[in-house]
Each structure stands twice: as C-alpha cells, then as structure tokens.
Amino acid sequence: MSSKYPAGRLPEPPSPIADDGDETHFCGTCAFSSACIAAGYDKPELAELQCLVEHVGPFRAGEHIFRTGDPFRAIFAVRGGTVKTRMVDKEGREQVLGFYLPGEVIGLNAIYPEHFPCDAVALDTAFFCRFSFPAMSALASRVPAVQKHLFRMLSKELGSASLLAGDHSADERVAAFLMDLAGRYAARGFSATRFHLSMSRGDIANYLRLAAETVSRVLSRFRNQKLIQIEGRELQLLDPAGLRKIGQALLPD
Amino acid sequence: MATPIIPPEFDPALVARYDVAGPRYTSYPTAPQFTPSFDEAALRQVIRASNEEPIPRPLSLYVHVPFCMSPCFYCGCNRVITRDIGQADRYLERLYREIELAAPLFDRDRPVRQLHFGGGTPNFLDVPRMRELMESLARHFSFSQQAEREYGIELDPRFADGDYVHALGELGFNRMSVGIQDFDPAVQEAVNRIQSFEQTQEVIVAARESGFRSVSVDLIYGLPRQSVDGFSRTLDQIVELQPDRVAVYGYAHLPEMFKAQRQIVAEELPDAGTRLALFGRALAQLSAAGYVYIGMDHFARADDELAVAQRAGTLQRNFQGYSTHGDCDIIGLGVSAISRIGDSYSQSARDLTGYYATLDAGRLPVARGLLLDEDDVIRRELIGELMCHGSLDKRRFGERHRLLFDEYFAAARERLQPLIADGLLLEDRTSLQVTSPGRLLLRIIAMCFDAYLDGQAHTPRYSRAI
Numbered sequence: 001m002s003s004k005y006p007a008g009r010l011p012e013p014p015s016p017i018a019d020d021g022d023e024t025h026f027c028g029t030c031a032f033s034s035a036c037i038a039a040g041y042d043k044p045e046l047a048e049l050q051c052l053v054e055h056v057g058p059f060r061a062g063e064h065i066f067r068t069g070d071p072f073r074a075i076f077a078v079r080g081g082t083v084k085t086r087m088v089d090k091e092g093r094e095q096v097l098g099f100y101l102p103g104e105v106i107g108l109n110a111i112y113p114e115h116f117p118c119d120a121v122a123l124d125t126a127f128f129c130r131f132s133f134p135a136m137s138a139l140a141s142r143v144p145a146v147q148k149h150l151f152r153m154l155s156k157e158l159g160s161a162s163l164l165a166g167d168h169s170a171d172e173r174v175a176a177f178l179m180d181l182a183g184r185y186a187a188r189g190f191s192a193t194r195f196h197l198s199m200s201r202g203d204i205a206n207y208l209r210l211a212a213e214t215v216s217r218v219l220s221r222f223r224n225q226k227l228i229q230i231e232g233r234e235l236q237l238l239d240p241a242g243l244r245k246i247g248q249a250l251l252p253d
Numbered sequence: 254m255a256t257p258i259i260p261p262e263f264d265p266a267l268v269a270r271y272d273v274a275g276p277r278y279t280s281y282p283t284a285p286q287f288t289p290s291f292d293e294a295a296l297r298q299v300i301r302a303s304n305e306e307p308i309p310r311p312l313s314l315y316v317h318v319p320f321c322m323s324p325c326f327y328c329g330c331n332r333v334i335t336r337d338i339g340q341a342d343r344y345l346e347r348l349y350r351e352i353e354l355a356a357p358l359f360d361r362d363r364p365v366r367q368l369h370f371g372g373g374t375p376n377f378l379d380v381p382r383m384r385e386l387m388e389s390l391a392r393h394f395s396f397s398q399q400a401e402r403e404y405g406i407e408l409d410p411r412f413a414d415g416d417y418v419h420a421l422g423e424l425g426f427n428r429m430s431v432g433i434q435d436f437d438p439a440v441q442e443a444v445n446r447i448q449s450f451e452q453t454q455e456v457i458v459a460a461r462e463s464g465f466r467s468v469s470v471d472l473i474y475g476l477p478r479q480s481v482d483g484f485s486r487t488l489d490q491i492v493e494l495q496p497d498r499v500a501v502y503g504y505a506h507l508p509e510m511f512k513a514q515r516q517i518v519a520e521e522l523p524d525a526g527t528r529l530a531l532f533g534r535a536l537a538q539l540s541a542a543g544y545v546y547i548g549m550d551h552f553a554r555a556d557d558e559l560a561v562a563q564r565a566g567t568l569q570r571n572f573q574g575y576s577t578h579g580d581c582d583i584i585g586l587g588v589s590a591i592s593r594i595g596d597s598y599s600q601s602a603r604d605l606t607g608y609y610a611t612l613d614a615g616r617l618p619v620a621r622g623l624l625l626d627e628d629d630v631i632r633r634e635l636i637g638e639l640m641c642h643g644s645l646d647k648r649r650f651g652e653r654h655r656l657l658f659d660e661y662f663a664a665a666r667e668r669l670q671p672l673i674a675d676g677l678l679l680e681d682r683t684s685l686q687v688t689s690p691g692r693l694l695l696r697i698i699a700m701c702f703d704a705y706l707d708g709q710a711h712t713p714r715y716s717r718a719i
Contacts (some may be wrong), residue, residue: 007660007661007663008656008657008658008659008660008661008662008663009655009656009657009661010655010656010657197307200305200306201304201305201306201307201308201309202304202305204307212360212362213360213362215307216307216308216309216362217362219307219308220308223308230307230308232306233306233307235307
C-alpha cells in the first residue's frame with residue numbers, strides 16, 4: 001500500500017546483517033577479520049595478496065548456494081540471511097545438517113573431498129562473501145593466524161554435531177537448540193534474547209531428529225512455562241538460564 | 254493489557270452528525286480491496302508458510318450454507334432462495350470436494366478450536382445431511398477435544414424445532430446464533446419474516462437443555478414500519494429469553510445492490526431520528542437488563558467470555574464480529590466464504606456457478622484475496638485495538654512496530670482532529686482513548702486510520718455507521 005519507508009517508520013533494529021565493511025574495513029562480523037588484523041594484514045594488504053573476496057547474492061528463500069557434488073572452489077561467509085545445509089538420500093528424504101547465521105561460514109566440509117558433500121539452501125533472502133579457496137589457502141600458508149582460524153572453524157564445524165548426539169529428550173534438544181542459536185547470535189554482537197527463527201518448524205524438527213508436532217509441543221510448553229515468548233517466528237528468550245539448565249547436557253560449559 | 258472499559262453514552266445529535274456510510278472492519282483491509290491477483294498458488298503458499306511457523310496457529314472453520322427457504326426482504330447476504338433439497342445435495346457434493354482439497358494442506362496437529370456455520374440458513378440442511386457434513390469435517394480436520402472449543406451455528410427458528418437443536422448438540426455444536434430481527438407483527442410482515450416468540454423460545458430452550466454454552470440473538474433496527482414502542486416490546490421479550498449475547502444491527506437500505514431489498518417500501522422506513530431512537534432504546538434496555546456494550550453492534554452479559562476478554566484486553570475482531578479466538582487461522586469453506594490465513598485474506602467465488610466450476614476442475618475455489626503488507630498489518634492491529642478495547646498506548650504500539658506513532662500516522666491524526674473536537678476521543682502524548690460518546694462511533698474513528706479511504710469519497714457500498 002504505502003511507499004517503502006513511510007514517514008515515521010524507524011530503521012530495522014540491530015538485525016543480523018553482517019555487511020558493514022567497505023574497501024578498507026572488514027565487516028564487523030567477518031570470520032577472518034580478527035585473524036588477519038592480528039597478523040598485520042588489513043584489507044588493503046589482503047588485496048595486494050590478491051585474496052579477492054567477492055560479494056554474491058541475493059539468493060531468495062529456497063535457492064541453492066551450492067549443490068551436492070558441485071566442485072569445491074570457494075567457501076562462503078554469510079553476510080545476511082540464514083542458510084541450511086542438507087543431504088537428500090536416494091529415497092528423496094532430506095536430512096538437515098545445520099543452520100548458518102550471518103558471520104558464519106559454509107563449505108568448510110568440502111575442503112577434503114574437493115566437491116560439496118551437501119546442498120546449501122537459503123532460508124530467507126541471503127547474501128555472502130565468496131572466498132576463492134585457492135587464494136584462501138595461499139593466504140593461510142603465508143599467514144599462520146589465518147590457517148589457525150581455518151582449523152578452528154573446521155573443528156567447530158565437527159563439534160557442532162554433538163548437539164544431536166546421544167539419547168536426549170525433546171525438551172533437552174529444543175532448549176539446547178535455542179541456546180545454541182542465542183550464543184551464536186551473541187558472539188556476532190546481535191541480541192542473544194530476541195531473534196527471528198528463519199528456519200521452518202519442519203527444518204528444526206528434521207535437524208533435531210524430532211517430529212514437527214513435537215517441536216511445536218515443546219515450544220508451547222516452554223511458552224506456558226514463561227521460558228520463551230513467541231509470536232509467529234519472532235522469538236524472545238524470557239529465561240535463558242532456565243533454558244540452559246534444561247539443555248545443559250547438550251551444551252558446552 | 255487489561256483496560257477499564259468505558260460504558261457508551263448515547264448522544265443522538267452527535268451520532269446524527271456522523272451518520273455516514275462506513276465499513277464494519279471485520280477485516281482490514283476491507284473486502285473491496287481484495288483482487289484476483291491473489292490466486293490459488295498464492296493461497297497454497299500462505300498455507301504452507303502457516304504450517305511452518307514454530308507453533309502453527311490453531312484453526313477456525315467457517316462453513317457457508319447459502320440456501321434459504323424464503324427471502325427476508327432486508328437481507329444483504331449471499332444466498333439462494335429455494336425449497337429444493339436437491340440443490341443442497343449438489344452444493345454439498347462440491348463442499349466435500351473443497352474439504353478434500355483444502356484440509357490436507359493444513360498440518361494435522363493444528364486443532365480446530367472454532368467452527369462456525371453461517372448462511373443463508375445452515376438449518377436448511379436436515380439432520381442426516383448435517384451429520385454427514387460434520388463427519389466429513391471431523392475426518393479431514395483435527396477437531397479439538399477441549400471443552401473450550403467453540404462450535405457454533407446460525408439458526409432460523411422458523412425452520413427448526415427442539416428435536417433438531419438436540420441433534421445439533423449431539424453433533425458437537427455448543428453455540429447458537431438465532432435470527433430474530435423484530436417480534437413486531439407489522440415489521441415481520443413488511444420484511445417477509447413471520448416468526449413467533451414461541452418458535453424462537455423453543456429452539457433456545459432446547460439449546461440450553463442440550464448443553465449449548467452460549468446463545469446469541471440478532472436484532473435489526475431501521476426496518477420498515479418499526480416503531481420505538483414496538484421495538485421496545487421486542488427488547489423486553491429478548492431479555493425474557495436470556496441470551497448470552499445480543500447483536501443489534503442497523504439496517505442498510507441499498508436496493509441497487511441487494512435485489513431482495515427492492516421489495517421494501519422506502520416510505521415505510523423509519524426516519525433518521527427514529528433510527529437513532531431505536532438504537533438508543535436497545536442500548537438503554539439491554540444495559541438495564543445487565544448486558545454490557547462490547548462495541549459496534551454487539552452486547553453481551555457481563556459474565557460472557559466476550560465481556561471477560563474485553564476486560565482482560567484479549568478481545569479480537571473477526572468476520573463474526575468479536576471473538577476470543579483471534580489467534581486462529583480462519584478457513585472459509587463454501588461459496589463466497591472468506592479465509593484469513595497468516596497475513597492474507599482470500600474469498601471463494603461468490604456465485605454457485607463459479608464455485609462449482611473451479612471445484613469441478615479440481616482447483617481450490619479462491620476468486621480473490623490480498624496479501625497484507627507491513628502497513629496493512631500495522632493498521633489492522635491498530636483498528637482492532639480501538640474497536641476491541643477503545644484505547645491505545647501509542648508508545649508501546651510504536652515500539653512494537655518500529656515507528657514514531659505521531660509521525661507515521663500524521664495524516665490519520667489530521668483526520669481525527671474534528672472527532673477530537675467533538676469529544677469522540679482524547680489524544681495526549683502517549684495515548685489514544687475513545688470516550689463514552691465515541692464508543693458508539695468506532696467505525697468513524699477507525700475510518701481515519703484506513704489508508705484505502707485516503708482522499709476518497711465514501712461510497713455507499715457500506716452500511717451507515719449507526
């Protein structure tokens with residue numbers, strides 16, 4: 001009905017968009033900025049190293065960033081939006097492997113096989129920094145801090161699967177899932193208690209190996225217990241400590 | 254947020270001044286804004302999205318039965334006059350097809366909290382047909398098993414008896430809305446609806462015996478030959494029937510739009526002053542009998558859920574007027590039925606031919622609709638708040654929707670100035686508050702916030718404000 005930004009409309013709240021960099025400055029949430037800066041490589045120096053970072057996107061909800069089997073040439077840092085990675089088996093059954101938020105990196109699990117072992121699908125409008133991997137590994141060989149950071153990201157990626165391991169109740173899984181998201185948002189400087197759930201309940205359920213109804217039932221229970229407030233996809237954690245307690249078996253200390 | 258509810262104050266001179274046509278805001282944007290560009294693909298898309306919310310909304314079903322045995326001359330509803338039950342069977346065939354197409358699109362863990370049969374005359378369907386329809390709905394959707402579920406039906410007492418109502422109770426209905434309009438014989442003759450007090454009483458008593466939790470009745474003022482004395486006697490009889498809710502609608506004479514109304518002799522319609530006196534009498538008598546004014550056309554006993562929800566600040570506006578289940582996605586089934594799913598409205602074909610043709614082609618019968626944009630959502634919530642609770646905390650509303658209230662609604666606030674000067678509402682830095690006289694002119698206040706009425710002459714497609 002009305003124009004895009006009518007009078008009196010306030011700008012978006014500090015929202016999960018990691019896109020505040022320019023030619024000489026890293027984005028505040030850049031996965032590599034601290035490693036590079038610590039090693040004395042600011043953006044101009046990186047440019048000299050021809051470590052070209054290409055901005056790609058937008059990808060719309062449902063669009064692929066890469067597909068299983070695509071040759072591996074680059075990793076992608078999410079600048080804005082949310083991504084899921086997934087595998088589809090021969091029977092066409094989907095298995096959601098993970099969700100990636102602004103500031104996080106996808107494609108790391110393709111380094112060894114040299115082709116992507118999964119699909120990456122945008123859950124909402126998503127933008128990326130594309131790091132050419134040959135250039136990235138050249139940089140890593142020159143800058144030990146970058147190499148160390150790559151290794152750290154790789155081990156984190158491996159560790160994240162532990163959220164699902166073991167025999168845990170639906171309550172534990174959902175609570176741990178919410179607290180994991182909260183921690184990841186907080187680490188990038190976004191609100192840890194208020195965020196938008198871009199993933200569908202089907203994706204959440206698939207990821208947590210639960211039925212969709214179970215996810216909703218647990219969330220309703222958390223709402224009744226005043227642990228969370230939820231309106232559509234807008235989530236507010238009212239009692240993060242309480243949630244942490246429920247999910248503690250699955251969360252790092 | 255709980256707010257004290259200010260009782261309405263009837264100021265005939267003020268109401269007369271604002272006696273212009275206006276929408277009733279059972280939806281915002283209103284139905285004239287729906288467009289054919291909202292098609293079946295768009296509807297399927299919003300349904301998919303509604304299933305994928307973290308906690309999908311419960312469901313509310315509206316089922317439209319368009320047939321009536323005889324024409325009431327005041328009627329502006331979508332209906333077909335017939336006595337041929339074969340017509341109903343042809344209709345039901347398509348309705349079942351629609352249920353089979355639509356129901357699987359909604360996840361099965363979404364309970365049907367609310368069910369409403371409207372018309373036309375839902376009791377055009379006899380008990381076996383009604384049973385089959387309810388069984389079909391229960392098979393394809395997940396009926397709520399909770400006691401708070403609200404399963405209601407509109408009833409024409411001229412074509413129902415106590416046994417019929419008992420059967421409805423056994424089928425799971427627990428609310429009933431009874432059409433009355435006026436018991437005055439002169440009025441009944443003029444509108445072609447002869448209905449005795451005894452007939453009406455029989456279905457209401459049967460509803461109570463069958464454990465119906467709520468009975469509401471509909472009256473209309475502004476009908477031909479209506480007099481204040483006659484209407485006053487009707488109101489006494491209504492109070493005697495002890496309904497939980499009373500709706501008092503103003504008759505809108507639009508013969509160029511509604512063919513049935515051409516049977517009404519315009520000279521027999523009450524003049525503007527009488528119209529006002531009729532409503533004033535309804536307000537006075539119902540208030541004296543312990544009913545509270547909810548807003549617009551609606552009254553309820555002080556202990557009724559609507560009145561309780563209004564005091565608690567949780568009342569919502571929907572197609573049936575006011576509701577305590579505003580958090581449901583509404584699925585409209587049947588010809589001309591309107592759905593509200595997520596931030597969308599959609600309406601089925603309004604004629605039987607179109608409705609049948611789409612279903613016979615295996616498609617959902619959506620004919621037009623609208624996907625609300627952010628501004629629509631903001632204004633819908635604001636209008637709903639004013640209509641339900643009569644006040645608004647501008648700061649909280651602004652925070653909730655990321656806007657500077659006074660700036661964002663600058664044009665609306667400009668339009669409010671004469672209303673404020675007339676004492677319909679108060680505005681200060683932090684709030685908007687509808688006053689006692691303003692409570693009877695809610696739609697005039699709401700119209701100021703309607704972005705689609707900007708600079709547009711008010712067309713007579715809407716009924717008058719009072």
